[in-house]
Every structure is written in structure tokens, then in C-alpha cells.
Amino acid sequence: MKVNQKENVRALVSLLKEVHSIAVSTGAGISAESGIPTFRGKDGLWKQFRAEELATPNAFMRDPKLVWEWYDWRRGIIGGKSPNPGHFVLAEWEKLYPEFTLITQNIDGLHAKAGSRNILELHGNIWKVRCTQKETVMENFDAPLKEIPPLCPKCGALLRPHVVWFGESLPTEVIHEAFRRAETCEVLFVIGSSTVVQPAASLPFHALEEGAKVVEINLEPTPLTSSANFSFLGKAGEILPMIDKALKE
Ligand code: NAD
Numbered sequence: 620m621k622v623n624q625k626e627n628v629r630a631l632v633s634l635l636k637e638v639h640s641i642a643v644s645t646g647a648g649i650s651a652e653s654g655i656p657t658f659r660g661k662d663g664l665w666k667q668f669r670a671e672e673l674a675t676p677n678a679f680m681r682d683p684k685l686v687w688e689w690y691d692w693r694r695g696i697i698g699g700k701s702p703n704p705g706h707f708v709l710a711e712w713e714k715l716y717p718e719f720t721l722i723t724q725n726i727d728g729l730h731a732k733a734g735s736r737n738i739l740e741l742h743g744n745i746w747k748v749r750c751t752q753k754e755t756v757m758e759n760f761d762a763p764l765k766e767i768p769p770l771c772p773k774c775g776a777l778l779r780p781h782v783v784w785f786g787e788s789l790p791t792e793v794i795h796e797a798f799r800r801a802e803t804c805e806v807l808f809v810i811g812s813s814t815v816v817q818p819a820a821s822l823p824f825h826a827l828e829e830g831a832k833v834v835e836i837n838l839e840p841t842p843l844t845s846s847a848n849f850s851f852l853g854k855a856g857e858i859l860p861m862i863d864k865a866l867k868e
Contacts, residue, residue, distance in 0.1 A: 624851070631849050632865045634806065634832060640718035642804035643709055644797075644822050648811020648837060650727050652703040652856035655696060657811075665689050674784045683777060687768040690780050694745055698762040702733035705810070705855040708863045710734035720800040724812060724819050726782050739797050741789055741819055747781035750774065756781050794818060801826040810836045810855050814843045823847070 635641075647657035658670040665673070668689070672678060679686045702710075710733040713719045721738045723730055726745040730738050748759045750771040759769070759778075769778045783789055797819075801807055807826040814820040823833045823843050835847040836858045844850050851858045 627849055627851065628862060628865050631834060631862060635862075635866055638805040639716060640804045641712065641716050641806050641808070642720045642722060642800045642826070642831075643712075643808040643810060644722045644724075644801070644812060644819060645709075645730070645810045646724045646812025646814075646816075646819070648813075649705050649855045650700075650703075650725055650729050651811065652705065652854060653700045653727075653729060655700055655727055655729075657813075665692055671785055674782070675786055676784055677786075679779060679784070683768045683779075687764070687780075690745065691762070691764050691767060694762040694764070697727045697729075697745060698760075700727070700729065702729045703856040705859040706730055706733035706735070708859040711863070713737060718804070720797075720804070722797045722800065722819070722822065724816065739793050739800070741783070741793060741797060743780070743782035743790075745780060745782060748778040749781040750776050751779050752776035789818065797822060798825060801831070802829045804831050806832050806834060808834045808836065809843060809847070810859070812837070812841070814841045 651657055673686050673689045706729050709721060709730065713721065713735055719737065721730055721735050723738060723740055724742050726740070726742050728744055728746055746758055746760055747756055748769060749756050750773070752771070752774055755771070755773065770776065771778050801822040802825050804826065807823055809823050812819065824846070827833055827846060832848040833846070834849040835841070835843055836851045836853070836855050838852065838854065
């Protein structure tokens, strides 16, 4: 461990031992070590398409079969994956702190698989589908899907993934609650997020304005790095267990 990283861990741990209220905001990077590609990494491409070309209402209206084929491919990848040590540390911290909120942009369900319970899913969940006519939300764990595009078992209308696409609004109550938690916590972690997708990218800046300390864990610097109180450059699945170990010493 580098000397300044050791000091960084020591300073953070003494803060973590004093506080009662923690919020965590996770992005695709926390699941990268579980083998789920991030959108912006080199493995994020499917056929010749970028996610931004498929995860949109227009793409779905134009070609629901193509968009569902992409989701079927992603569900196939995600379905076989397990949480990594980073997910497990966060699930444990939920039991350790009186106030602990996990806010995630991820749709993969791995936080719940690791045992986290109090989760605000900003972008929905890939294992849920929604009727395009009646808006009914249902769980669907078929991987591969039985039919593409899938149809509503109740009314026969087209189903869509229950996820938030580029250009769509986030569920109002969930995003309000996420901002409320970020603005009232004492420490906010931002883990594996490029901090370019709004509104999640604004959470740490609101937290800082309200006096919280912000801790960032990412492989590389982001637009948040220079404002964060603590920045750890490295893998979430290694840094989180390292902090957790020091916290319990
Ligand atoms: P992103 O793909 O834009 O960025 C991922 C970030 O994680 C990058 O900054 C990268 O440097 C960092 N990273 C990669 N591996 C890491 C590791 N091992 N440890 C720490 N950091 C690591 O992801 P985003 O910021 O979450 O936003 C893009 C959108 O992608 C979100 O809307 C999200 O819903 C969606 N998405 C979700 C999943 C998933 O559910 N697992 C996967 C891909 C994309």
C-alpha cells in the first residue's frame, strides 16, 4: 500500500468511527469485478451499437426486437454473475450503521444478491418488465427470454424493460429520497461511477454543500475527484475490503 493511501485510509477510518449516517452511491464500476461490463469501458459494446443508441425510448419504438435482443444478451451475462467483495462490504455496513442508504444506478440486482436491503434503485431493475399499455410492473427472471419481444401475460401488449432509458425521467419519489439522504448524511461514498450521468452525478455536490464528507472510489479520476474529501484510485472490490478491515481493527 502506498504511504499516502495508508494515511488516507487511517484518516477516513477515524471519521467512519465517529459518524452514524452514511449514504453510498454506486455506478456500473462496482459490478465490473463481478464481470458485468460498464457502458464506457471497451467491453461495453454489443454488436456495433453503443448503449446510448439502444437504451432510449426512440430506439425501442423504432425496433423493439433489437432493443430486447440487447437486453436478453445483458440478462444472460448478468444472470450468471455473483456479487464481489465490494458489494458484500456495503451489505455489512448497512447492519453496522444506524442510518445507511444505498443509492445505485445499477440495474443488475447484485446489491440485493449480496444482502443489501435498503436500496434506492435510480434506474430500475433489469429483472423487471413493464406493460407498455397498463404500466403494470412484473418480475421476469427468464434468461434467455421465452419470446422476443416479450408480451404482457395479462393483456398481450408489448412489454418493455423496467429501466430508465437515456432521455427519460427518473422515478420522482426515488430521486427525491436519494437527494434527501445525500443531503442529510455525514459521509457519502461515490463508488464506480463516471459521474457524468445526471441527476446521480449531482448527488455528491449536494452532499458537499450540506457539509457531508465525500469519499470517491474509482479506477480513474472523474469530474468529482478534485472536490472529494477522500479519493481512492483503484478497484472497488479491493479498496472497500481494505477500508472495512481497517475499520474493524
Ligand atoms: P459508467 O459505465 O459510465 O462508468 C463506470 C465507472 O466505473 C467509470 O468511471 C470507471 O472508471 C469505473 N470503474 C470501472 N471498474 C471499476 C472498479 N473495478 N472499481 C471502481 N471503479 C471502476 O457507469 P455509471 O457512472 O454507472 O453510469 C452509466 C449508466 O450505466 C448508468 O445509468 C447505469 O444504470 C448503467 N449501467 C449499469 C450496469 C449495471 O447495472 N451493472 C452496467 C452498465 C451500465
